[in-house]
Amino acid sequence: METPPGLMDSAAILRTRATTDDIHRDFMAGKLVRIRRGFYVPASDWIRALPSERFAWSTAAVSRSVPGAVLCMETAAWANGVPTLPTPACVELATTMPGRSGTRRPSLLVLSGDQQAKEIRNKRSYPLRYHLRESIEPTSQGEFQCTGLVQTALDMMFSAKLSQALVMADGVARKLKDQGVLPPGSRLRDLDSVAAATRLHRR
Template sequence: MDIMTTTPADPMRLIRSRLHVDGSHTTSSLSQAVRRGEMLRLRRSVYVPASQWFQAYPWDRHLMAAAAHALWRPDSVFCRETALALHGLPLLRTPRVVHVRTARRQQVGRRRPAPMTGTASDAVVREMLSRERGPEGQRLTAHDLNGVSTRRVLTPEPSLDVEVLGGPPGLGQVLRVELLEAAVMDTLPRLRFDEAVVVLDALRAGRHRRPTELSQDSLGQWEHLLTSRMATQRWTLAWEVSDPAAESPGESLSRARMVEAGLLLPELQKVFDLPDGSRARVDFWWPELGLVGEFDGKMKYTRARELSGVDVAQAVFEEKVREDQLRALGLGVVRWCWPEASHPTSLGRLLREVGVPEG
C-alpha cells in the first residue's frame, strides 16, 4: 500500500514544447530525446526527464501528471481525489487517473494518454528500464511506463467554486482546483470508509495547504453535494469516526479497522512518564486493559535520518528501549505495521488475541 502525501519536496522539471522566433519548434528535439530514452511524454507537448519520472514515488507521479495536464490545458479545473491531493491531503491509495471537470457530457469518462515512450524502439525502452532505478533503488518494469490517464467528470449545477493553488515545487505554476470544502464533500462519500477516515483525520487536524481551519459548519454549506441517502450516511459515519488527534495516515487506517471489527476504541496520543525520566506519547491506549498500541510505519524509520539526524538502526534501538520502559510500568504493548493495517481483518484478529474486547 502506498500513502499519497503532500506535494513533493524535490523540485520538478517539466518541459513544454514551444515555437522559437526563427519558426523552429522544440517538439522535434524533444521527440528525439524521447526516442533516445532521455525524456518521457506526459501529455501532448509536455515532457519530463526519464530519470525524474522513474525516481518519483507513485503519488509524486500523479502530481506530475496533474501539473503536465495544467501546462497542456491551463483552464482545467481539478476535482475529486486529484483536488484533495493538490490541497495537500493524504490519500490511502494513489489515484490512477487525474480528475478534471468538463461541462460537456459527451467528454465524460476516462481517456488514456499517448505512450510515454513515443516511437522509441523496444531496444531503447529495455535499455532505459535497465539503466534507471526507482525511488528506493529498485529495478524498473514496463509498469513504470504506464502513463496516468485523465478522467473527465461532469461539472455539477451550479458549478463549484475554484481556488488557485501553486503547483508542485520547481514549476512556478498555478493550478485551478475546486474549493477544498467542496472537493471534500463531493469526494469522500465515493471513497471506502478507511480512505475517508484518513482524509478527514488530516483535514480536521489542519494537515492541508489551507492556512485557515475548516469547521463542520463551513463543510455543511456544501451538503447539497451529498446527492443520495447512502452518500449522506457514508459521510456522517466517516465524520463521526474521524479524530484530529491521529498523527499519521497509518494511525487513521488502524482506527478505521478497529471500527470495522467492532472493537473497543482506544484513547489517542496518551503520554506516559517513564522510569528513566523521559516521556513517551503512544499512538493508542486502552486504559481498561492497561494496553498500549503502536503503529510502526515504514516511514517512521526510513525517514529517521532526514527528520532528526538519527540513522535507522539508532531509531529502531531507541524504539526498543522505549518499549522496554513502557513494559517496566506494567503496561502491555502490541505493535503492528502496514500489512496488518492494510488487510481487512488482520488487525482486528491481532487485537482480539491480546484481549481487546468488542466496543
C-alpha cells in the same frame, strides 16, 4: 503542491524563443518519456521517481495543457496538500459537459524497445478522468485550479472507499481549522460539521 523538477514544457521553452530540437531528438531516441503532447521527463528520472512524483508531473502536464482545467476529487486534495490513500490513480478534472465525463486512455509514450522502455511501460501512468458536476466553483492553489476543500471532502465522502474518505476528511478538517472555518474539536466525519463548514466557507 509544488511540481518536482524535471518536467520539460515545450510550449514554455518556445515562448523563450529557444529551440526544442534537443527535446524531440532525445524523445525519438528513447531518452525522454512523453507524458502528454509537449510535456516530457527524462526516462531515467521517470523510472527512479516515486509514484507521487510521477503523479505530480502528470497533473502539472494536464493542468497546463487542458484549457480551464479544474482538479477535483483526490487530485484536488493532492493540490491542496491533503493526504490521499494511496497516490491517486488518475488525474481528475471536473466538467459540466455530460459528453466529456469518463476516463481517457493513458497518454504516456516512450519510443524505444530496450529494457528501460519496457520498465517505463510497466510502471503506472496516470490517465485523465473527467467527473460530471452541475456547477464548478474553482479555487486557486499555486498553479492549479481545483474544487474547494469542503466540496472536495463532500465529493470523496459520497463516492470513495471509506478508508480513503476518512483520511481525506481528517486532512481537510485540519486545514479548515487552521483557516478558522471549523471550531476546535469539529470533525468532517460528522456530516453536520460538513454542512456547517460548507455554509461558513461560502460566506
